[in-house]
Amino acid sequence: xxxxxEKFNKYSNVRVNYRIWINAEGGESVLDDEKWQLLQAxxxxxxxxxxxxxxxxxxxxAWGDMKNAEEILGFCLIEKQRGGAHGGTTxxxxxxxxxxxxxxxxxxxxxxAVNEVIIRLKKRLKQGNVPSGL
Numbered sequence: 001x002x003x004x005x006e007k008f009n010k011y012s013n014v015r016v017n018y019r020i021w022i023n024a025e026g027g028e029s030v031l032d033d034e035k036w037q038l039l040q041a042x043x044x045x046x047x048x049x050x051x052x053x054x055x056x057x058x059x060x061x062a063w064g065d066m067k068n069a070e071e072i073l074g075f076c077l078i079e080k081q082r083g084g085a086h087g088g089t090t091x092x093x094x095x096x097x098x099x100x101x102x103x104x105x106x107x108x109x110x111x112x113a114v115n116e117v118i119i120r121l122k123k124r125l126k127q128g129n130v131p132s133g134l
Contacts, residue, residue: 016118020110022103024072031103035065039092039100042078048090 021032029035034055041051052062070076077096082088092100 016114018114020107028072030069030072035069036100036103038062038065039077039096042090043092043100046089046091
């Protein structure tokens with residue numbers, strides 16, 4: 001019997017979703033994908049206001065998230081400079097840039113590991129294997 005294309009396999013539409021976040025020892029959220037995207041948008045736009053608008057969140061939430069993360073971490077992620085007629089700027093500190101870059105690498109490595117686990121899951125499902133102990 002010919003092998004069916006992957007799109008006709010009964011598990012081809014199975015997807016795994018997950019969220020990653022970093023908490024402090026006390027459980028307070030330090031960084032999650034939303035805050036990571038906010039930091040990236042600040043870096044790209046040079047403005048907390050523009051970053052918040054781009055992500056569809058309020059300035060108050062964006063500012064509060066950054067302030068809370070900085071308080072928990074004990075160092076600044078962003079620097080704000082007030083501006084005159086043309087407005088101010090917000091940039092990432094060197095530590096903020098380092099934090100964003102390392103979180104990005106962590107996220108990528110985590111995704112690669114998840115992809116490998118998903119491939120193994122789909123293979124077991126196709127083969128009808130039942131893990132021992134069940």
